[in-house]
Structure formats: structure tokens, C-alpha cells
Amino acid sequence: MSSSGTSRRGSGAAVKSAGGKSAGGKSVVHKPTRVAVFDYGAGNLHSLVKALSSPGFDVCIEPDPMAAIAADVLVLPGVGAFAPAADAIGDARKPMRAAIAGGLPTLGICLGMQLLFDESEEGGGRGLGVIPGHVTRLDAKRLPQIGWNSVEAEDDPLFAAAPLDEAYFANSFVCRPASADVIVAWSEHEGDRYAAAVRAGNAVGVQFHPEKSSAAGVRLVRTFLTQARQAAGRAGRER
Numbered sequence: 693m694s695s696s697g698t699s700r701r702g703s704g705a706a707v708k709s710a711g712g713k714s715a716g717g718k719s720v721v722h723k724p725t726r727v728a729v730f731d732y733g734a735g736n737l738h739s740l741v742k743a744l745s746s747p748g749f750d751v752c753i754e755p756d757p758m759a760a761i762a763a764d765v766l767v768l769p770g771v772g773a774f775a776p777a778a779d780a781i782g783d784a785r786k787p788m789r790a791a792i793a794g795g796l797p798t799l800g801i802c803l804g805m806q807l808l809f810d811e812s813e814e815g816g817g818r819g820l821g822v823i824p825g826h827v828t829r830l831d832a833k834r835l836p837q838i839g840w841n842s843v844e845a846e847d848d849p850l851f852a853a854a855p856l857d858e859a860y861f862a863n864s865f866v867c868r869p870a871s872a873d874v875i876v877a878w879s880e881h882e883g884d885r886y887a888a889a890v891r892a893g894n895a896v897g898v899q900f901h902p903e904k905s906s907a908a909g910v911r912l913v914r915t916f917l918t919q920a921r922q923a924a925g926r927a928g929r930e931r
Contacts (some may be wrong), residue, residue, distance in 0.1 A: 710743055724750040725921045728763035728920025732780040734772025740801070743903035743910045749917055750817040755785055757784035761791040765920045770802025770901055772828065774865075789820045797920030798895040799913070805890065805897030812867050823892050825869035826905035836864040841879050843888050843900065848876035850896060851889070854915035856908050857899035859888070866899060894923055 727744055729737055731753050742761045744767065754760040757780070766788075781788060792798045792808075800808050809819045812827035819827075830837060841861050845851035861879070866886035869875060877889035879899065889898045896916060902909035 722748075722818060724748055724818065725917070725924070726763040727765040727767060727917065728754040728760040728767055729767045730757060730760040730780075732769070732772045732777040734776060737769055737771065740767070740769050740903045741800075743913045746914050746917065749923070755780075757781050757788055761788050761796060764785065764797070764924055765917060766792070766796055766798040768798065768800040768804025768807055770804055770862075772803055773814060774806060774812040774819075775815030775817040777796060777807055777849065778819065781807070781820070785820060787908045789822055791883055792820065792822050792895050793893070794895050795923075797916075797923060799916050800895070800897035801903070802863055802899060802901055805899055806865060808890070808892070808895060808897050809867050809869070812865060823867075823869055823874055823890060823897070824871070825867060825923055827865050827867050829865055830881055830886070830897060831862070831884040834882060837881045838862050841881065841900070843877050843879055845877045845889070846875065846891075848891060850891075850912065850919060851877060853919070854904075854908070854912040856905065856912055859898075859902065859905040861900045863899060867897070894920065 699866055702808045723747060727749050729741060731737065733755065737753055741751055741753065760766055806812055806827045807819050808822045809825045809827055811819055814827065840858050843856050843859050867889060867890065869890060874890045874892055875887045876891045878885060879888035888900060889896065902912045916919065
């Protein structure tokens with residue numbers, strides 16, 4: 693693992709907790725939260741990995757979908773096209789869907805958000821189907837949408853903890869959920885109002901690129917990680 697806490701695969705290195713001492717005076721060491729960025733093989737993930745890297749989190753780029761869902765947190769990045777990304781998931785589609793539906797904290801960014809849905813007009817292949825609905829082309833003349841756009845957040849713990857009024861978008865396709873109940877933020881391009889963010893349990897999808905959305909976007913990513921770790925801790929105590 694590099695000094696930034698990032699590896700090609702999780703290193704399993706331990707990180708001392710704040711304070712470093714237990715109630716009995718002994719040093720307390722906690723394993724870092726393992727974050728797997730699933731690599732579709734489509735492009736550079738450097739800026740996303742940099743945004744994810746923070747103390748207490750072991751970030752790895754993972755090309756094996758089964759290994760990716762064995763991590764504590766799964767990130768589906770926003771680089772590539774729908775059909776090749778669906779092909780990269782391949783036979784792991786059902787176990788990945790089951791892991792996410794079962795509570796695996798998951799952050800889908802742009803294309804990664806679209807993969808949470810059933811299918812896309814962009815190309816063949818089946819999405820994960822975690823959220824019922826499909827992906828369609830934006831109803832606009834100017835495509836792709838590239839640049840900053842407003843984000844109108846609904847009542848959601850992530851956006852409450854890390855407010856974001858605008859973000860950087862780079863997309864021609866958007867998600868159309870079967871139910872608006874999953875939508876936690878909205879945006880609009882040339883009159884086409886669409887889901888800027890969705891949530892299904894511990895899975896959050898954002899159509900924008902938070903890693904390219906200045907300090908507020910990076911704060912959103914790291915807040916997601918913190919909340920994911922807290923959710924994992926609660927699940928462990930309940931078991």
C-alpha cells in the first residue's frame with residue numbers, strides 16, 4: 693500500500709484508533725474500512741481514489757467483481773459506457789445485486805449510478821436491478837451535458853451532513869426510477885428534470901462526479917464513507 697492508503701488490492705494494514713488506548717490502557721488497533729473501487733477497465737480512476745483516500749480507509753482498485761463485493765464499501769465509478777461495464781460485472785451480477793440489496797454500502801457515480809438500474813438505452817447488457825427503472829438519453833439538444841449544474845437535495849442524511857448546491861456533470865444519459873421515492877436530489881438540463889441522486893438502503897447513486905466537484909464534492913464522498921462505516925458498526929452490534 694502506498695503512503696496515501698491506496699493499493700491495487702486491499703492490503704489489510706491496520707490503523708490505530710484515535711487515542712490509541714483501550715479502557716485497560718492497552719493500545720487499540722482497528723482494521724481500516726476496506727473500500728473497493730470496481731474497475732471496469734475503462735479509464736483513469738486517480739481523481740476518484742484521491743477523493744476516497746482518508747485516514748481509517750484502505751482504498752483499492754479491484755478488477756474482480758467478486759473480490760470487490762467482499763470489501764466493506766463498494767464504489768462503482770463513473771468512467772466508461774453501460775454495455776462494457778455490464779459485461780465486466782458478468783456472472784457476478786446476481787451476487788453483486790444480492791450484496792448491495794443486503795446492505796453493502798455502495799456509492800455509484802454517474803455510470804455507476806446507472807448500473808444500479810435495470811437497463812440503459814446507451815447499449816446492451818443488464819444492469820444490477822437494485823433500483824427498478826431504466827436509463828434514457830437526456831431530452832436535450834446540447835449533449836453531452838458537461839459542466840456545473842445545480843443540485844436540489846431532498847431530505848437525506850448524506851446531503852444533510854454534506855450539503856451540495858451544485859456539482860460537475862458529464863453525461864448524456866440519466867436514470868428514470870420506477871418510483872420517485874428513491875430520488876434524494878434533482879437536477880435539470882434544458883428543461884429535462886431528472887434524478888441527480890438516488891438511495892436504496894445503504895446504496896447511493898449520484899449522476900454527477902463528486903470527485904470533480906471541488907471541496908464540497910470531496911466532502912460528500914468522505915461523508916458517505918463515514919456514514920457507511922457507522923452503518924457497518926451498527927450492523928455488527930446487532931448481530
